[in-house]
Amino acid sequence: MSLIQLDKVCKTYRTGNLEVPAVVDFTATIEAGEFTVLAGPSGSGKTTLLNLIGCLDQPSSGQVVLDGRNVATTPTRKLADFRLRHIGFIFQSYNLIPVLTALENAEFTLMLRGVPQQQRHQRVRELFALLGLEGLENRRPNDLSGGQQQRVAIARAIAAEPAVVLADEPTANLDSRASRELLELMHRLNREQRTTFVFSSHDPQVVDMARRVISLHDGRLADDRRREP
Amino acid sequence: MLIAIAYRNLWRNRRRTLLTLSAMVVSSSLLILALGVFSGMLEDMLASATEQYHGHLVVSKSGYQDNHDLYATIRDEKLPVMLENRPEVVAASPRLRAYGLLSGRDISRPAELLGIDPEREEKVTTLMAHLVAGRPLPSAAGNGALIGSGLARRLGVGPGDQLVFVTGAADGSIGNDLLRVTGIFSTGDSGHDNGLVLVGLPWLQQLLVLPGQVHEIAMRVNDPMAAAGIADRLAAELPPGLDVFDWGDLLPEMREAVASFDVSRMIVVLILYAATGLGILNTFFMAVMERTREFGILMAIGMRPRTVRAMVLLETLQLGLLALLLGGAIGLLMTWLMQRFGIDLSGQITPVTYAGGTILPRLHAAFDPVNVWMPCGLLLVVCMVAGYLPARRAAKLQPVAAIREE
Structure with missing residues (x-):
């Protein structure tokens, strides 16, 4: 069974009396271990689709099935637990918790899952070594560069070994060098640890590195291309 | 975390x-x-x-606190000691009370005379601690008297001066005798300062022809706010015909x-x-x-x-x-x-x-x-x-x- 199944998904937002379709009749499946980019210009529905896959939003119609669970029929209160156990998020603006150190930010999802502190620290230290963050454990987000913050965000997203990591324009706030390093890192995690990544991006660097590019236009599926690794 | x-x-x-x-x-x-x-x-x-006059608890004959009947007396001389032996009671002071006319040099005024045992009374109330002239009432008070400052001023008397007190005695006669002012107290309470006189208990018992008898026993307790509870317990143990009042009964406005x-x-x-x-x-x-x-x-x-x-x-x-x-x-x-x-x-x-x-x-x-x-x-x-x-x-x-x- 596919990891992510989207079947005739529609999402419409209401602004006053106006109904704005953000995603229209979108159908696709994503397998475990894929490195997929949702590409398209601003307003094409990338973030909305990512929110639907990430159980942050529910479709107006159609089905979103993630790891065997239909998001539309899952009560809102249970979605938080589902996200915690199955999904990792990387946001455009890093969105680390400013009062926590890098290590505490990275172990946050493990803490929410009730993992004992010793195991949390061990896991995060391994990830920090992998992500080149050694020595930065006790720094607060304000004392880290944009690239470093985004690496901590990656550590937070993958620490609990989720089924899929969703990244919403993760390189938008980074310079080209930091973007390249970050993408290579995620590529490596995908290759070595079989972590499934789904990005939304219109950054050509991100699109070039993806093995699958799903293009969106005005909320509709415009193209779905796969490349050989 | x-x-x-x-x-x-x-x-x-x-x-x-x-x-x-x-x-x-x-x-x-x-x-x-x-x-x-x-x-x-x-x-x-x-x-x-409470501590200047009433005490925290008072034991008296039923009805005495309403009418201050001269004949409503307690004859049990061991009762104060029995009350003092209770753990929550600090001290107990037997008292006899009389109302009459007190005369100074040329002026007479109505007054309340409270017959007390000075040693016991000072453990229950602070009346004698408010002395502003003269000396305290000695244990063998004789015909000595402590007089309120307002009353002393109105009668024009001071320490060492003589007073005459006239009242009705228990045998129906007119009791009258001489008192000598030993000291003057001032409590700040106009009622006491203008009308109260403290005298020796034996002197007043003799004047009223009520030997060995008192009208009430005033008590001081460890915790004044617990007085009502102590009164309830005490009421069950007292001989018939006696009532116990806490300060709230005596001073409902307080x-x-x-x-x-x-x-x-x-x-x-x-x-x-x-x-x-x-x-x-x-x-x-x-x-x-x-x-x-x-x-x-x-x-x-x-x-x-x-x-x-x-x-x-x-x-x-x-x-x-x-x-x-x-x-x-x-x-x-x-x-x-x-x-x-x-x-x-x-x-x-x-x-x-x-x-x-x-x-x-x-x-x-x-x-x-x-x-x-x-x-x-x-x-x-x-x-x-x-x-x-x-x-x-x-x-x-x-x-x-x-x-x-x-």
Whole structure:
């Protein structure tokens, strides 16, 4: 069974009396271990689709099935637990918790899952070594560069070994060098640890590195291309 | 970790937190001090009303306290000793009372004569501690008398002067005898200062022809506020025909004053804390609004709404506990200073008699645990109530909408 199944998904937002379709009749499946980019210009529905896959939003119609669970029929209160156990998020603006150190930010999802502190620290230290963050454990987000913050965000997203990591324009706030390093890192995690990544991006660097590019236009599926690794 | 996050969040906007904290500390500490001063005033009033004259408990014949019947006497001379042997009773003083005409040089005035055993009476009341001229009544008082300052002034007498007292005796005769003023007392209570005379018990028993008899036994107890309970227990053990009264029975207006103090204390606390609560509410609403996006992120990565609510409530709880510790400590310190040193206002105001007690011209605090735990406990409750609305708002945020907030 596919990891992510989207079947005739529609999402419409209401602004006053106006109904704005953000995603229209979108159908696709994503397998475990894929490195997929949702590409398209601003307003094409990338973030909305990512929110639907990430159980942050529910479709107006159609089905979103993630790891065997239909998001539309899952009560809102249970979605938080589902996200915690199955999904990792990387946001455009890093969105680390400013009062926590890098290590505490990275172990946050493990803490929410009730993992004992010793195991949390061990896991995060391994990830920090992998992500080149050694020595930065006790720094607060304000004392880290944009690239470093985004690496901590990656550590937070993958620490609990989720089924899929969703990244919403993760390189938008980074310079080209930091973007390249970050993408290579995620590529490596995908290759070595079989972590499934789904990005939304219109950054050509991100699109070039993806093995699958799903293009969106005005909320509709415009193209779905796969490349050989 | 949640506690640590809440604590760090509290200090994100240091200036705002310090301002709110200081408002909470100032209101709670001043409240503790104000309630301590209220209690001090009440203690003074209660002491003047009970310890100056009535005592905390009084045993007398049934009906005596209503009509002061000369013949309603207690003949059991061992009763005072029996009462003193009770653990909650500090001392007991037998008394005989007479009303009559007291004459000085050329003037006569109605007066109340209270026959006492000076050694026992000074353990129960403080009447003799208010001596302003002359000397105290000796144990073998003879025909010595301590006279209220107002009465002495009206009769034109002073220490060493003679008085004549005329009254009806128990055998139907007219009892009259000479007294010699040994001292003058001034309590600040006009009723006592203008009409009361303390004399030796044997002298008055002889004058009234009531040998070995007394009208009442006044008592001092360890805890005046527990007097009603002691009276109830004592009533069951007394011989038939005897009643026991606590100070609230003898001075119902004073009991009302104490009850109204409890109510006014609660009203003052509520008014002050309503204002403080609004300040706390404002602080936490601001804090939650500023962190809307962050709450969205936390919920997106899997934090449950109830955990978000708990985190905000933990912040308010920590602020409340901090304010409680600081406010409680400062309030206790100020109460202790006011209890130890007080402020003398006798140059500005005179004593005021109210509800049978005297409010002395001084600011003086008394320590009562309720005056500390009630403001502190309520501060915490106000804090949690004020924090609940922002916490609820944070927990009800939709992750997608919250993340979009700038």
